[in-house]
Amino acid sequence: MDAFDKIIGYSKVKGELRQICDSLRNGEVYAGLGVKAPQGLLLYGEPGVGKTLMASALIEECGRPAFICRKDRPDGDFIKAIKETFDRAAEQAPSIVFLDDMDKFANGDEDHPDAEEYVTVQSCIDAVKGREVYVLATANDISVLPRSLRRAGRFDRVIEIEAPHGEDAELITEHFLSGRRFVGEIDPKPIARIMDGRSTAELETVINQAGIYAGYERAEAISMEHFLRACLKIIFEMDAAGPGREAVSYEIALHEAGHAVVHEALCPGCVTLVCADSNKGFTHYYRNTEDYRLWMEARIMGSLAGMAAVEMKTGLQDWGSSSDLDQAFDRVEDLVKNSCVSGFSLHSNGYNDSGQLRARQEQAVSAEVEKYYMRTKQILAANAGFLEALARLVMEKGLLTMEDVSRIRDEAGRAPADTERPAPEEAALPAEKPALAA
Numbered sequence: 001m002d003a004f005d006k007i008i009g010y011s012k013v014k015g016e017l018r019q020i021c022d023s024l025r026n027g028e029v030y031a032g033l034g035v036k037a038p039q040g041l042l043l044y045g046e047p048g049v050g051k052t053l054m055a056s057a058l059i060e061e062c063g064r065p066a067f068i069c070r071k072d073r074p075d076g077d078f079i080k081a082i083k084e085t086f087d088r089a090a091e092q093a094p095s096i097v098f099l100d101d102m103d104k105f106a107n108g109d110e111d112h113p114d115a116e117e118y119v120t121v122q123s124c125i126d127a128v129k130g131r132e133v134y135v136l137a138t139a140n141d142i143s144v145l146p147r148s149l150r151r152a153g154r155f156d157r158v159i160e161i162e163a164p165h166g167e168d169a170e171l172i173t174e175h176f177l178s179g180r181r182f183v184g185e186i187d188p189k190p191i192a193r194i195m196d197g198r199s200t201a202e203l204e205t206v207i208n209q210a211g212i213y214a215g216y217e218r219a220e221a222i223s224m225e226h227f228l229r230a231c232l233k234i235i236f237e238m239d240a241a242g243p244g245r246e247a248v249s250y251e252i253a254l255h256e257a258g259h260a261v262v263h264e265a266l267c268p269g270c271v272t273l274v275c276a277d278s279n280k281g282f283t284h285y286y287r288n289t290e291d292y293r294l295w296m297e298a299r300i301m302g303s304l305a306g307m308a309a310v311e312m313k314t315g316l317q318d319w320g321s322s323s324d325l326d327q328a329f330d331r332v333e334d335l336v337k338n339s340c341v342s343g344f345s346l347h348s349n350g351y352n353d354s355g356q357l358r359a360r361q362e363q364a365v366s367a368e369v370e371k372y373y374m375r376t377k378q379i380l381a382a383n384a385g386f387l388e389a390l391a392r393l394v395m396e397k398g399l400l401t402m403e404d405v406s407r408i409r410d411e412a413g414r415a416p417a418d419t420e421r422p423a424p425e426e427a428a429l430p431a432e433k434p435a436l437a438a
């Protein structure tokens with residue numbers, strides 16, 4: 001058991017931190033090989049993904065005295081504080097300087113690559129070079145830092161910490177659920193899938209809010225319903241599952257059911273939540289396939305499916321689809337310009353960006369979207385029973401989980417997913433040899 005065990009998941013990052021820690025603790029081994037001691041590490045990423053936790057674990061595990069610097073005073077005083085931090089670290093070397101939230105050191109509302117704070121940090125790093133002062137920093141947005149500060153030699157390693165995905169999200173969810181009293185055995189998987197790509201800090205907040213709902217109701221334990229309600233409130237800013245929710249219109253329910261049906265038809269099990277209230281809704285997905293092409297097509301046709309479902313079932317144009325259309329057009333535009341799905345002559349190559357090319361690209365994008373829209377309608381028509389049953393359940397409950405969606409899908413029976421896309425085994429078969437003429 002070491003300090004890195006406090007970090008749940010992130011095995012690759014932990015591996016890197018352990019390696020850095022070893023080079024700081026056993027400098028003589030590396031010196032014997034003629035290797036220079038590492039200078040510094042910059043961890044960057046979204047808020048709440050564990051950067052400070054990881055930096056603290058490294059400090060604890062490598063056993064050097066650490067001198068921490070955070071922006072906690074006005075500019076002039078702060079510059080003095082930066083210098084003092086480095087001076088003290090140099091006096092007590094081997095040591096660590098920890099610059100937490102370094103991107104907040106300079107005034108946030110200006111373009112400030114030459115801000116005095118960064119110039120000071122840079123000159124301090126250079127001043128302690130060769131004196132066994134390791135510099136550790138965290139930041140949300142490294143684009144505001146001067147490039148010279150980020151360069152190798154000042155920070156040898158720059159590691160992006162992403163919000164937890166897949167197995168990491170499951171491990172972290174399991175960890176945070178284990179400390180709470182939940183009704184029965186709560187399966188962390190559906191929760192992890194809803195929270196996939198969200199920061200650990202958000203997950204902690206949602207689980208805590210679920211506990212607050214349970215406490216307010218004087219419930220014996222936290223239930224999945226409490227969790228979902230907290231999740232909707234905090235992550236998706238909706239009250240759809242709350243007591244006294246307003247009725248959901250058939251049109252909104254159909255729109256969301258359309259998104260869900262097409263995604264499920266193409267990537268079964270990828271829909272994690274379907275939610276609607278009196279004037280809006282959303283459907284949430286989890287990427288559950290490695291097949292990039294399949295996932296992209298699911299996202300493109302899934303975006304178009306809300307509009308298509310409303311049009312097919314009510315004969316009305318759906319006016320609530322503009323952001324869905326934006327998403328579909330953006331994805332198709334990328335395929336046309338960068339993957340040449342409509343021919344090489346439409347490739348955006350950076351030096352041929354004429355108005356004429358752009359006009360042809362726009363035409364091709366619209367034509368591709370039209371084709372996808374037709375396929376979307378075919379998928380919905382083939383899954384008409386699933387669509388209707390799902391829309392009715394959205395109206396009744398306002399919020400459907402993964403289990404609800406899978407149950408309705410299985411009850412309605414699986415229809416052929418997509419007539420245009422060959423089954424994988426079919427696609428892999430070589431073309432039949434022409435029969436030899438007698």
Ligand SMILES: Nc1ncnc2c1ncn2[C@@H]1O[C@H](COP(=O)(O)OP(=O)(O)OP(=O)(O)O)[C@@H](O)[C@H]1O
Nearest residue numbers: 006007008046047048049050051052053140200201
């Ligand atoms: N992998 C993890 N394992 C266990 N706890 C984690 C993990 N990642 C984050 N946490 C917890 O989530 C919370 C937020 O983490 P932390 O403060 O380290 O995030 P941060 O990336 O430094 O955020 P900010 O950019 O806002 O400073 C803390 O309570 C932390 O212990």
Ligand SMILES: [Mg+2]
Nearest residue numbers: 051052101138
């Ligand atoms: Mg932090």
